[in-house]
Amino acid sequence: MKRNATAVWKGTGKEGTGTMKTQSGVLDNAQYSYTTRFENGTGTNPEELMAAAHAGCFSMKLSFVLQAAGFTAEEIHTDCHISLENGAIAKSELIVRATVPGIDAAKFQECAEDAKANCPVSKAYNCEITLEATLA
Numbered sequence: 001m002k003r004n005a006t007a008v009w010k011g012t013g014k015e016g017t018g019t020m021k022t023q024s025g026v027l028d029n030a031q032y033s034y035t036t037r038f039e040n041g042t043g044t045n046p047e048e049l050m051a052a053a054h055a056g057c058f059s060m061k062l063s064f065v066l067q068a069a070g071f072t073a074e075e076i077h078t079d080c081h082i083s084l085e086n087g088a089i090a091k092s093e094l095i096v097r098a099t100v101p102g103i104d105a106a107k108f109q110e111c112a113e114d115a116k117a118n119c120p121v122s123k124a125y126n127c128e129i130t131l132e133a134t135l136a
Contacts, residue, residue, distance in 0.1 A: 003022075003023055004022075004023045005020060005021065005022045005023065005027070006020070006021045007019070007020045007032075013034065014034045015034070016033070016034070017031065017032075017033045018031070018032045018033065019031060019032070020032060020044065020049075027044070030043065030044050031043035031044070032044050032045050032046075047082040047084050047089070048082075050082045050089065050092070050125075051080040051081060051082045051092070052080070053121050054080045054082070054092050054094065054119075054121045054122070054125070055078040055079060055080035055094070056078075057119045057120055057121035057122070058078055058080070058094055058096070058115055058116065058119045058121070058122065059076045059077075059078045059096070060119075061115040061118060061119035061120075062076055062078075062096065062098070062111060062112060062115035062119075063076060064115075065111045065114045065115045065118075066100060066103070066111050069103075069107065069111055071100050071101070071102060071103045071107075071111075072100070072101070073098050073099065073100045074099040074100065074101065075098060075099045075136070076096060076098045077096065077097050077098065077136075078094060078095065078096045079094075079095040079096075080092060080093065080094055080095075081093040081095075088127075089125070089126075089127045090127055090128065091127055091128045091129070091130065092122075092125055092127055092128070092129045092130075093129075093130045093132075094116060094129065094130065094131045094132070094133075095131075095132045096112060096131070096132070096133045096134070097133075097134050097135070097136050098133075098134075098135060098136060099135070099136045100135060103135070105135060108133065108135055109133055112131060112133035113131065113133075116129060116131045
């Protein structure tokens with residue numbers, strides 16, 4: 001399986017602007033720029049997209065891990081914070097709160113750690129990954 005996206009950048013690093021488009025069409029010429037990345041401009045940025053990818057991948061992997069352990073989550077809510085420091089992605093912080101009937105805190109933590117270690121996005125990221133996992 002392959003997925004793709006396209007980025008087009010015009011101009012200098014600070015004054016230029018860019019657009020991103022994804023194969024699915026979810027992003028269709030989405031704006032990004034220096035201000036969307038390093039300030040509070042309107043549009044997206046690579047770190048925001050990395051956070052979305054990690055939160056989504058982790059949540060789905062956790063669902064599979066829980067199912068394999070005999071549990072079905074009613075809801076898995078994952079926030080992800082990506083840190084850009086000194087020109088490098090330094091950290092991905094996963095904060096998950098889930099409603100999983102019948103599971104105890106220790107088993108849930110074990111499943112969450114498994115998902116963190118084994119989701120494809122975690123495996124792709126070359127940075128520190130932290131996890132805060134709680135049951136709702």
